Amino acid sequence: MSDAVLLEADLPMGGIKVVEFAGKEVLLGRISSGIYAVDNLCSHAEERLANGKLKGHRLICPLHGAAFDIRDGSALTRPATKPLSTYTVRIENGEIFLGEPGKENS
Amino acid sequence: MTDQQDQPGATRSPGATIADTLRSDAVPPPQPLLEARNEYMGDSDIPFARYTDQAFFDREMNSLWPRCWQWACREEHLQDVGDTYVYDVGRYSVIVVRSSPDEIKAFLNTCTHRGTRLLGYQGGGYSGGFRCPFHGWSWQLDGCIDNIPGRWDFPHVSDETHGLQPVQCELWGGFVFINMDPEAAPLHDFLDVLPDHFQHFPLDQRRIRLHVQKTLPANWKAAQEAFIEAYHNFETHNSPNGGNAQYDIFGDFVTRFIHNLGNYSPESLVDYPGEKFREPVMTEDELLRSMTFFGHGKSEVGPGETARSVAAAGLREQLGTKFGIDLSEVSDSIMLDSIEYHLFPNMFFFPGINVPMVYRFRPNGMDVDSSLFDFVILEPLSEGATHPEPPEPHILDVEQSYTEVEELGWLGPVYDEDTGNLALQTQGFKTSRKQGLTLGNYQESRIRRVHLTLDKFMDEREQGASNE
Structure with a gap:
């Protein structure tokens, strides 16, 4: 059985999807430079980022407007200061697989 | 010559x-x-x-920027309800937001409790509502109070006194114009020939x-x-x-x-x-x-x-x-x-x-x-x-x-x-x-x-x- 988290075709350009991976909610987003995966919970007040919006590479929290760079998880604006965890993304045969950075399965 | x-x-x-x-x-x-x-x-x-x-700059900061019409963003920046655009000029900051499918509103970017700037960024963003990062006072997209934690301590606070401070907002040519002066005359009074001329090239x-x-x-x-x-x-x-x-x-x-x-x-x-x-x-x-x-x-x-x-x-x-x-x-x-x-x-x-x-x-x-x-x-x-x-x-x-x-x-x-x-x-x-x-x-x-x-x-x- 495949452990893919999502079909690539189910993630349109500019779209976001939430999947479960390694016991956590992970947000997948697709922008022109590729598909990226970060924690779904804001590093500031733990709001679900999937309730916000992806604008270009900026993932915006709906609660206080904090923005993160979806490409590397970095916090771009206050009140967030801590980065989001990121996950490696691998695409095979139209399926998206995630890995945790630094681990074998990535 | x-x-x-x-x-x-x-x-x-x-x-x-x-x-x-x-x-x-x-x-x-x-x-x-x-x-x-x-x-x-x-x-x-x-x-x-x-x-x-500096004195002339300060005069502009008091008598020009907070009193004149200026475009903050394009209407296309605000496609979905909750889309925001933060426009800063000098010491001022204004939030423009699509508050409902048919309405764009603008507010001063400051908390009516203790004054904290609400949205830290400039440019396009998104908000489910507005929530101050200091004590968590929050407002709906239309600027009305949503919630005040420990409300019992603020019997003197209401939407009339502590809603977000509105900024005038008008559309022309696909641009969203704002004016921080509540008494300012309508945008049209300042456009001279623009509406007439730009009919030809909208x-x-x-x-x-x-x-x-x-x-x-x-x-x-x-x-x-x-x-x-x-x-x-x-x-x-x-x-x-x-x-x-x-x-x-x-x-x-x-x-x-x-x-x-x-x-x-x-x-x-x-x-x-x-x-x-x-x-x-x-x-x-x-x-x-x-x-x-x-x-x-x-x-x-x-x-x-x-x-x-x-x-x-x-x-x-x-x-x-x-x-x-x-x-x-x-x-x-x-x-x-x-x-x-x-x-x-x-x-x-x-x-x-x-x-x-x-x-x-x-x-x-x-x-x-x-x-x-x-x-x-x-x-x-x-x-x-x-x-x-x-x-x-x-x-x-x-x-x-x-x-x-x-x-x-x-x-x-x-x-x-x-x-x-x-x-x-x-x-x-x-x-x-x-x-x-x-x-x-x-x-x-x-x-x-x-x-x-x-x-x-x-x-x-x-x-x-x-x-x-």
């Missing part, structure tokens, strides 16, 4: 006028482009202190193709004045076609230049240094080739044609296909020329197809010697198409080159040339024994108009305040 004693400001450059050129174009222009209106407004120097003094039927925001090393007025005349074209851009540009003063708030591309008048350069562009005069074929980088795709000017008509025809084909619109009726001038309307105090709109820009200049925070220049390319939208999500702006610092933005293409080096003089000018302001800058009566009349209106605008508002 000097003004006649009895009619200062009435003299024009020798050679063909813009109107002459436009009337002879293969596809003639809409009526507004044939209008010409200028007035002599005096020839006294403009004091350098208006660009360099800007709401355009989309943002590119947005570049650059920090410039000059006061916001000096920065915008680098773009308000074509007199500098010869020296700054090594270009022949600034000498006979047309400058219009339509009222206190709106001015215009029209500067032809694809032709020039050698007579207008008669006392310019050297013989460049005069001896020999460029042929029509050379003029056409000088516009190759526009992508008109033509190589030769046939009998009875001009470089302008050939280039315009080529661009109609190329750009018509690219944009998916019919440009067959669009005049040569709108296709080619640099036609630039200025709206007081800091906004420029170009109705052109090949030169389709919008500019905005504003103070960079509270630094008198620094400004932010927003450069936007507004591309025509095919009929019936909806606006796509606008691209993120490219942010360039003061030392960065426009050529770093690949999409700018041929415009990159041109804007480097335009902005390259600004640091020198700011330094020159401060070393000069002479106390002000001297303006040409006609070619630099738009600069004088803005300064006169600035004084009048601030005087009226300060007068009003002292009468209260």
Whole structure:
């Protein structure tokens, strides 16, 4: 059985999807430079980022407007200061697989 | 070439006028482009202190920026309910938000509890509501209070007293304008001829193709004045076609230049240094080739044609296909020329197809010697198409080159040339024994108009305040 988290075709350009991976909610987003995966919970007040919006590479929290760079998880604006965890993304045969950075399965 | 004693400001450059050129174009222009209106407004120097003094900057910060209409963003930035745009000017910050499918609202970006700025970013964002990061007071998108933690302690607080502070907000040409002055007259009162003229080239039927925001090393007025005349074209851009540009003063708030591309008048350069562009005069074929980088795709000017008509025809084909619109009726001038309307105090709109820009200049925070220049390319939208999500702006610092933005293409080096003089000018302001800058009566009349209106605008508002 495949452990893919999502079909690539189910993630349109500019779209976001939430999947479960390694016991956590992970947000997948697709922008022109590729598909990226970060924690779904804001590093500031733990709001679900999937309730916000992806604008270009900026993932915006709906609660206080904090923005993160979806490409590397970095916090771009206050009140967030801590980065989001990121996950490696691998695409095979139209399926998206995630890995945790630094681990074998990535 | 000097003004006649009895009619200062009435003299024009020798050679063909813009109107002459436009009337002879293969596809003639809409009526507004044939209008010409200028007035002599005096020839006294403009004091350098208006660009360099903290006191004058502070006066603008009190009597201009919080009182005047200025565009904050495009309507296309606010497509979904909750989409926000944060616009900062000087010490002020305004949130613009699509509060419901049919409504855009604007608020001061500050908490009504203890004053904290609510949204930390500038530019486009998204909010489910507004929540202060300090104590968690929150508001709905329409500015009404949503929740106050420990409400029992605030019996003296209500929507009337502690809703978000509204900012006036109006739409024109697909732009969202704001005015922080609750008493300000409607936007329309400040647009002069713009609504009438732009019926012919509606800007709401355009989309943002590119947005570049650059920090410039000059006061916001000096920065915008680098773009308000074509007199500098010869020296700054090594270009022949600034000498006979047309400058219009339509009222206190709106001015215009029209500067032809694809032709020039050698007579207008008669006392310019050297013989460049005069001896020999460029042929029509050379003029056409000088516009190759526009992508008109033509190589030769046939009998009875001009470089302008050939280039315009080529661009109609190329750009018509690219944009998916019919440009067959669009005049040569709108296709080619640099036609630039200025709206007081800091906004420029170009109705052109090949030169389709919008500019905005504003103070960079509270630094008198620094400004932010927003450069936007507004591309025509095919009929019936909806606006796509606008691209993120490219942010360039003061030392960065426009050529770093690949999409700018041929415009990159041109804007480097335009902005390259600004640091020198700011330094020159401060070393000069002479106390002000001297303006040409006609070619630099738009600069004088803005300064006169600035004084009048601030005087009226300060007068009003002292009468209260």
